[in-house]
Amino acid sequence: MPASYAYLGPEGTFTEVALRTLPEAATRELIPYVSVQSALDAVRAGEAEAAFVPIENSVEGGITTTLDELVAGEPLMIYREVLLSITFALLVRPGTKLADIKTVSAHPAAQPQVRNWLRAHLPDAVWESAASNADAARLVQEGRYDAAFAGEFAAARYGLEALETGIHDAENAQTRFVLVGRPARPAAPTGADKTSVVLWQRDDHPGALRDLLGEFASRGINLMLLQSRPTGAGIGNYCFCIDAEGHIADRRMAEALMGLRRICLQVRFLGSYPRADIAPGEARPMLPGTSDEEFMAAADWVARCQDGRF
Amino acid sequence: MPASYAYLGPEGTFTEVALRTLPEAATRELIPYVSVQSALDAVRAGEAEAAFVPIENSVEGGITTTLDELVAGEPLMIYREVLLSITFALLVRPGTKLADIKTVSAHPAAQPQVRNWLRAHLPDAVWESAASNADAARLVQEGRYDAAFAGEFAAARYGLEALETGIHDAENAQTRFVLVGRPARPAAPTGADKTSVVLWQRDDHPGALRDLLGEFASRGINLMLLQSRPTGAGIGNYCFCIDAEGHIADRRMAEALMGLRRICLQVRFLGSYPRADIAPGEARPMLPGTSDEEFMAAADWVARCQDGRF
Numbered sequence: 076m077p078a079s080y081a082y083l084g085p086e087g088t089f090t091e092v093a094l095r096t097l098p099e100a101a102t103r104e105l106i107p108y109v110s111v112q113s114a115l116d117a118v119r120a121g122e123a124e125a126a127f128v129p130i131e132n133s134v135e136g137g138i139t140t141t142l143d144e145l146v147a148g149e150p151l152m153i154y155r156e157v158l159l160s161i162t163f164a165l166l167v168r169p170g171t172k173l174a175d176i177k178t179v180s181a182h183p184a185a186q187p188q189v190r191n192w193l194r195a196h197l198p199d200a201v202w203e204s205a206a207s208n209a210d211a212a213r214l215v216q217e218g219r220y221d222a223a224f225a226g227e228f229a230a231a232r233y234g235l236e237a238l239e240t241g242i243h244d245a246e247n248a249q250t251r252f253v254l255v256g257r258p259a260r261p262a263a264p265t266g267a268d269k270t271s272v273v274l275w276q277r278d279d280h281p282g283a284l285r286d287l288l289g290e291f292a293s294r295g296i297n298l299m300l301l302q303s304r305p306t307g308a309g310i311g312n313y314c315f316c317i318d319a320e321g322h323i324a325d326r327r328m329a330e331a332l333m334g335l336r337r338i339c340l341q342v343r344f345l346g347s348y349p350r351a352d353i354a355p356g357e358a359r360p361m362l363p364g365t366s367d368e369e370f371m372a373a374a375d376w377v378a379r380c381q382d383g384r385f
Numbered sequence: 386m387p388a389s390y391a392y393l394g395p396e397g398t399f400t401e402v403a404l405r406t407l408p409e410a411a412t413r414e415l416i417p418y419v420s421v422q423s424a425l426d427a428v429r430a431g432e433a434e435a436a437f438v439p440i441e442n443s444v445e446g447g448i449t450t451t452l453d454e455l456v457a458g459e460p461l462m463i464y465r466e467v468l469l470s471i472t473f474a475l476l477v478r479p480g481t482k483l484a485d486i487k488t489v490s491a492h493p494a495a496q497p498q499v500r501n502w503l504r505a506h507l508p509d510a511v512w513e514s515a516a517s518n519a520d521a522a523r524l525v526q527e528g529r530y531d532a533a534f535a536g537e538f539a540a541a542r543y544g545l546e547a548l549e550t551g552i553h554d555a556e557n558a559q560t561r562f563v564l565v566g567r568p569a570r571p572a573a574p575t576g577a578d579k580t581s582v583v584l585w586q587r588d589d590h591p592g593a594l595r596d597l598l599g600e601f602a603s604r605g606i607n608l609m610l611l612q613s614r615p616t617g618a619g620i621g622n623y624c625f626c627i628d629a630e631g632h633i634a635d636r637r638m639a640e641a642l643m644g645l646r647r648i649c650l651q652v653r654f655l656g657s658y659p660r661a662d663i664a665p666g667e668a669r670p671m672l673p674g675t676s677d678e679e680f681m682a683a684a685d686w687v688a689r690c691q692d693g694r695f
Contacts, residue, residue: 133620136613139445143497158620183493183514187453204493204514247619281672282602284611285595292592299621301594303446303611309557310443310468310662311609352620362591 079104080254081114081123087209087229093159093252094127109206111140118256119149125256132161132250134187137302142316145255145345146273146304153271153346154262155254162248163189164227164237166212171221173238176200180211181224189224191244197222209233251351261323261347266355268322269299271345274335275306275314284315290334291319294327295362320358322347326370327361389414390564391424391433397519397539403469403562404437419516421450428566429459435566442471442560444497447612452626455565455655456583456614463581463656464572465564472558473499474537474547476522481531483548486510490521491534499534501554507532519543561661571657574632576665579609581655584645585616585624594625600644601629604637605672630668632657636680637671 080100083090084107091107094100106123108114114126130141145151163185167176173196180203181189193200203220205211211223212233222238223229230237276283291298300318321328324347335342349355379385390410393400394417401417404410416433418424424436440451455461473495477486483506490513491499503510513530515521521533522543532548533539540547586593601608610628631638634657645652659665689695 131620133615133622134617135449136615136623245617249620251620279607281605281607282598284608285598285602288592288595288598292595295591297589297591298594301611301613301623303613305443305446307444307555310441310559310561312443313446313611 078102079106079123080125080127081106081108081117082127083111083114083129083207084108085207085209085213087212087226087232088207089159089161089226089250090127090129090252092226092228093157093250094254096157096159097127097155097254099155100127111138112144115144115148115151115255118151125154125254127252127254129250130156130253131300132184133248134245135184137300137304137316138184139304141253142302142304146314146316146343150258150343151255151345152258152261153253153348154256155348156269156351157252157254158249158351159252160248161188161243161250162240163208163224163242164230165239165242166215166223166225166230166233166235167221167238168215168218169234169236171238173197176221178203178220179222179224180205180214180220181208182206182211185224188244188248189242192242196239253348262349264322264324264347265349267350267353267358268320268325268347269350270319270321270323270328270332270347271317272319272332272335273314273316273341273343273345274339275341277338277340286338287315287335290331290338291317294331295365296321296327296331297359316345320350326367327365330370388412389416389433390435390437391416391418391427392437393421393424393439393517394418395517395519395523397522397536397542398517399469399471399536399560400437400439400562402536402538403467403560404564406467406469407437407465407564409465410437421448422454425454425458425461425565428461435464435564437562437564439560440466440563441610442494443558444555445494447610447614447626448494449614451563452612452614456624456626456653460568460653461565461655462568462571463563463658464566465658466579466661467562467564468559468661469562470558471498471553471560472550473518473534473552474540475549475552476525476533476535476540476543476545477531477548478525478528479544479546481548483507486531488513488530489532489534490515490524490530491518492516492521495534498554498558499552502552506549563658571633572659574634574657575659577660577663577668578630578632578635578657579628579660580631580633580638580642580657581626581628582642582645583624583626583651583653583655584649585651587648587650596648597625597645600641600648601627604641605675606631606637606641607669626655630660636677637675640680 117123208225215223216233297320302316303313306312427433518535525533526543607630612626613623616622
């Protein structure tokens with residue numbers, strides 16, 4: 076197994092900064108890839124041990140490129156997640172003033188985050204999409220555009236200066252990243268875990284989705300993300316990417332997944348991994364009747380009834 | 386009321402082609418706008434009677450720019466929907482051969498639709514995103530890029546020729562467009578209608594979303610779209626854009642919406658309008674016990690019981 080992590084490059088993006096917060100990243104070679112697809116393909120092909128990619132952000136929701144790659148193709152598994160607060164700096168060539176800026180560039184995902192700021196401060200600037208925020212910074216360095224929205228950390232790398240920092244339209248703007256590898260036994264529960272699955276409905280009838288969600292609800296499992304993604308079979312045909320609180324080693328989660336496996340056309344397990352938003356011990360209390368002990372006691376009681384020993 | 390429709394421009398895009406399929410478009414002035422936001426703002430400001438914008442496609446799912454505009458701001462209402470099959474042509478300056486193409490351009494939404502074709506036929510071409518497919522065609526006309534993916538109908542307008550037509554990675558690739566105006570009484574039911582709403586949960590607990598969907602399921606109402614959108618309050622905070630089969634004038638839909646109004650933090654009604662995917666008379670049979678007559682008979686029975694007249 077090569078001791079390297081692929082990540083969505085280029086260098087100097089929020090993805091690299093987020094990846095470097097993982098302790099295990101310090102002992103791996105970190106290799107930038109040009110797209111989420113190519114980073115995940117490197118894992119599937121055995122060229123990298125794992126890939127680190129954005130999967131959700133608080134302004135745009137689920138990152139569909141990443142979700143679609145996890146939904147299709149050879150199965151992969153999520154091992155870790157990282158949350159990073161996102162604020163932008165306006166990077167310019169040294170000496171540029173706000174009044175000089177006619178063109179601004181960034182990755183399209185940055186646009187909704189800086190839209191109001193642009194309207195207020197640079198209403199006439201022309202927006203030019205770039206392949207990444209770091210790429211936008213490079214294009215500013217080369218003189219193609221006047222300013223780039225990127226992380227402040229990108230300024231030094233491209234010989235630019237930050238004319239403004241802390242730019243964000245939404246308070247608490249965060250991006251969630253995941254470390255994705257080939258399937259293996261998930262790490263043991265920490266007490267504050269998350270399980271990701273993809274569900275395909277067997278058929279479409281009133282209550283079909285309600286029934287799927289009931290498999291979680293009836294076992295006291297809270298959902299953290301439900302993102303529909305087209306199956307490609309035409310308008311109205313969706314599968315569902317779901318994040319749920321808990322770990323597949325928990326009895327309640329294992330039973331919910333068994334229920335889904337019975338009633339769904341297909342279920343893809345994407346992993347159980349520690350939550351980045353809370354520490355172990357901070358998880359909300361379980362609903363009464365949904366602990367491992369209660370599941371085991373109930374199974375024991377049914378077995379005794381089946382035996383006539385009640 | 387000005388007799389004009391705003392639409393997502395420029396001219397020569399799939400949006401304009403879809404809009405022109407509506408009989409009422411023939412009697413209106415059709416005005417292109419540079420963005421979904423500006424087209425909807427024109428309606429909110431009273432400058433246009435309605436706006437015509439894409440809202441969902443079978444490859445990328447819900448179009449988040451449009452959903453987010455309908456979720457926030459002054460309420461608007463959907464009056465009509467149009468489905469259009471999407472296939473691309475590769476447009477070039479006359480005489481250009483496939484081997485000459487070093488750069489290709491289109492709106493980013495086109496990329497997942499032409500990705501496999503590009504990989505097979507132009508693996509080394511550099512992708513350059515444009516503000517729209519028509520804009521990409523214009524940039525090819527001006528010599529900035531070598532080829533554009535756009536509707537074949539755009540070739541004539543920009544003095545280009547179609548080197549290839551019928552390009553689409555997914556079979557049955559369709560985009561759904563909606564005609565949006567200010568709130569008014571919805572048109573009468575046709576027998577094959579759709580109702581769109583946005584739901585905000587009151588709190589987050591196991592089963593919260595299952596309970597919301599139960600309001601539809603328990604009245605035999607099928608869902609056609611469920612798209613989560615971030616509320617802006619941080620990762621994991623979502624509202625839900627839902628399309629359901631039926632019309633707010635149907636008893637079952639009216640009762641479901643009353644139930645949602647009681648249990649949700651907020652419900653935004655986005656309209657009841659004729660379905661574009663099937664004709665009236667082709668709607669699936671209602672579940673037993675969910676017709677207007679049965680709702681009325683049941684209400685009558687409860688009233689009689691309350692009176693002691695059973």
